[in-house]
Amino acid sequence: MAVRREKAERLADEELMPLVGRKDPEAFEVLYDRHGGAAYSLAYRVVGDRAAAEEVTQEAFISVWRSGARFDAARGSVRSWLLSVVRNRAIDFLRSRAGKAPKLTFDDDSVLEQRPAEERTEEEALRHETAAELRGAIGKLPGEQSKVIELAYFGGFSHSEISRILGLPMGTVKGRMRLGLEKIRGELAEGLA
Amino acid sequence: MNASDHNRWSEDLAAYMLGALEGDEATAYERHLEGCERCQEEMRWLEPAVQTLPESVERAEPTKQLRESLMAEVRADVREAESRSAPARPRRKWFLRPAIGFAVVALLVAGVVGYEVGKDGSDEGGGGSTIVRQVDGLTVKMVQEGESGTLQLEGVGQLPSQKVLEAWVERDGQVEAVPALFVPDRHGHAETTIADMTGVDTVMVTEEPPGGSEAPTGKPIMTMSLN
Numbered sequence: 001m002a003v004r005r006e007k008a009e010r011l012a013d014e015e016l017m018p019l020v021g022r023k024d025p026e027a028f029e030v031l032y033d034r035h036g037g038a039a040y041s042l043a044y045r046v047v048g049d050r051a052a053a054e055e056v057t058q059e060a061f062i063s064v065w066r067s068g069a070r071f072d073a074a075r076g077s078v079r080s081w082l083l084s085v086v087r088n089r090a091i092d093f094l095r096s097r098a099g100k101a102p103k104l105t106f107d108d109d110s111v112l113e114q115r116p117a118e119e120r121t122e123e124e125a126l127r128h129e130t131a132a133e134l135r136g137a138i139g140k141l142p143g144e145q146s147k148v149i150e151l152a153y154f155g156g157f158s159h160s161e162i163s164r165i166l167g168l169p170m171g172t173v174k175g176r177m178r179l180g181l182e183k184i185r186g187e188l189a190e191g192l193a
Numbered sequence: 194m195n196a197s198d199h200n201r202w203s204e205d206l207a208a209y210m211l212g213a214l215e216g217d218e219a220t221a222y223e224r225h226l227e228g229c230e231r232c233q234e235e236m237r238w239l240e241p242a243v244q245t246l247p248e249s250v251e252r253a254e255p256t257k258q259l260r261e262s263l264m265a266e267v268r269a270d271v272r273e274a275e276s277r278s279a280p281a282r283p284r285r286k287w288f289l290r291p292a293i294g295f296a297v298v299a300l301l302v303a304g305v306v307g308y309e310v311g312k313d314g315s316d317e318g319g320g321g322s323t324i325v326r327q328v329d330g331l332t333v334k335m336v337q338e339g340e341s342g343t344l345q346l347e348g349v350g351q352l353p354s355q356k357v358l359e360a361w362v363e364r365d366g367q368v369e370a371v372p373a374l375f376v377p378d379r380h381g382h383a384e385t386t387i388a389d390m391t392g393v394d395t396v397m398v399t400e401e402p403p404g405g406s407e408a409p410t411g412k413p414i415m416t417m418s419l420n
Contacts, residue, residue, distance in 0.1 A: 004343070004384070004386060007375075010378045010382075011376065018357050018376070019373065019375070022373060022374050023270070023271060023274060023372075024373055025264065025267050025268055025271055029264055029267075032263060032264075033260075036255060036259070036260065036263075037252065037253075037254060037255065038247065038252075040253060040259070041250050041251065041252050042250055044250075044253045045251070045253075050253075053253070054255055054256065054258075054259045057259060058263050058266075062263070062266060062267075065270070066270070076244070080244045080247075083244075083247040083248075086247075087212075088212075091212070137242075137245060138245060138246065138249050149211060152208070152211035152213035153212065153243075153246050154246075154250075156212070157213065158214065159214065162213065171204070173208075174205060174207065174208045175204070177211055177213065178204070178206065181207045181210065181211075181239050181242040181243065182242075184242035185239055185241060185242040188241050188242065
């Protein structure tokens, strides 16, 4: 039997997970209410289509619900884990929709614009343009570093695919990824100092 | 492993963390990572940077229909699971094993005698009843409304790592687990719902590992007779 909603709301994410593992719908609902927005936003960022983003978000949360509590607290927060599940689902969706190597036909400038042209309303175009400018610490990265990170994380491209898209040696791609992450990490550390 | 070998793996770390290694490469990297403390340390350092990425996206709001559809699917799962388990629910298999069954009843009896130290008050009316008692240092409130009840505990201390609370009920001399596990909040309040209070004589709470147990595995933190 489920714990009551108001009780579940008082629990930390890590306390909710065992309840979700025991198939408690109230606990799961609270988990969705806390993180569903971020999950959907991430899915939308990756797949670029509202209906598809909702499909991805629902599939991701249902997989969490049905798989029980596979969350490992030693490996990070519940939110990070949930978002990684969503991200993987979204990338799988992109790949299944476009084939194994979906976006290699795009050129460098358009590779981040993955949606069909008819879906790009003015509002969406504005959102997408803004989203392309990663906020905070990420926004401070040199373009060459943010591009490889975006292509990998949000586009689902492997380092060898990125190498072909950008016409760069693989070592350069991996080096830029590393430098970019180190710079973000440094910014975060400075922010905490 | 020499420094050159490590640098070769270290070059792949960011690509691995961003999901940009191919399948075989990722598998090989994970094998290396298991035995390389230096790479593990580097990964721990960079992890917050990767976690920033999903948080940095422009916020978009999902429709209410997504939530409704998701929860409809979840509740359908619950109903299906309940209907599948309904014939077997009244009597847990573990209870049929005499040794365990005896031990559980003994725990309950001992608990009632040993832990219940007084009855503070009760209230009945309006189709429901409330019992409040001090039991083994806890304030226990049992609220019954119709067939269901809510067990509320106050003064519960922090649970040991990897432990949750599991409630048990005894009716007709047999003990059943209450499905929903629960944990205390930071104020020491813990609460669970008992769906069917019909014929329940005694309620007990134990600490159990995550996921709960089929039978109580430890000394109860609270045992309360409802009679």
